[in-house]
Amino acid sequence: MLVREIMTTPVVTVRRTATIKQAVRLLYEQDITAAPVVDTAGRMVGIVSEMDLLRGEFGANPRAFLRPEALPTGGPPALVEEVMTPRVATVGDGADTLDLVELMITTGVKSVPVLRDDELVGIVSRRDLMGLLAQGDERIREDVLAALRDCADTASFGAAVRDGVVELYGSGDERSARIAGLVARTVPGVADVVFPEGLVS
Template sequence: MLVHEIMTTPVVTVPRTWTIKQAVRLLYEKDITAAPVVDENGRMVGIVSEMDLLRGEYGANPRAFLRPEAPPTSRPPALVEEVMTPHVRTVAEDADTMEVVELMITTGVKSVPVVHDGELVGIVSRRDLMGLLAHGDERIREDVLAALRDCAETASFGAAVRDGVVELYGPGDERSARIAELVARTVPGVVDVVFPEGTVS
């Protein structure tokens, strides 16, 4: 499955000149955990998360406001551009979904912007990926079979699904099997597609 099939679009963005309080309110109202930050021309210049905003609002110690402290030597951050992450990891809209999963696992990020020719076109969050997993295997199987029946070359294939992995079986040559695999991968919730040994002649 490709990124553009699961990404959220249009993207909620935050102007870099907004105050931290404005950004907090937007993320809360939209029920999102992060948003790309854009400049005056709409070009992405960073990303800001709930944690970035909380650090900006409360400081490194979230309980620091509970007790008197010495006056700070410099003013606390007030604008989004002061707390955002400027170096953003992105993926292309035609990338495989597993590339996003690997990126989230290795970097710990919760949201990944999607770009096309350098332009922001979407965003993928952990919630989007969880939505894929929420599809039950039986629902996925029904959707795969329906998709296979729409193509004459793949209508004879059957399918079994376990934990999102689709096993295709039935009569067919290498070409029809390849088409069946491509069709099955377009179905939301499909993690991988495999063939039992001896299925393809």
């Protein structure tokens, strides 16, 4: 499965000169946890997350401190560019989703912007990936059958799905069965593909 098949597009972005309050409101209203930050030309210059925006937004309550000198000093940041992460982990839209998952695991990031050349074309979050895994078997079966119908070599195959595992059946030869297996594995939510005994050796 390729990243472009699962990414969210168009991308909700925030200007680097936006205020913290504007960015907080945007992320909250869009129900997202992070957004790419762009300059006036629309080029991505960073990414800002909920955690970034929370820094300094809640003033200290003097009752929480035993000694007055323990109170923090200095005002909170005012603009997104002051709290954004400038070095952004990105992935190409033609990359394999497995590579994206590995990137998220190794870096700990929750959202990864997707580029085509140097253009921002999408974003993938952990929530997007969890949504794929949570799809019901009937939806997966419908998507597998649709994908199989799109290929002349596999149009005659049927499918049954249980807990994300696709069983392919049909009257095709071993070559067409192998192609059907490859096609089925590209469908979001498919955990594995199996065949009746003897269809593929």
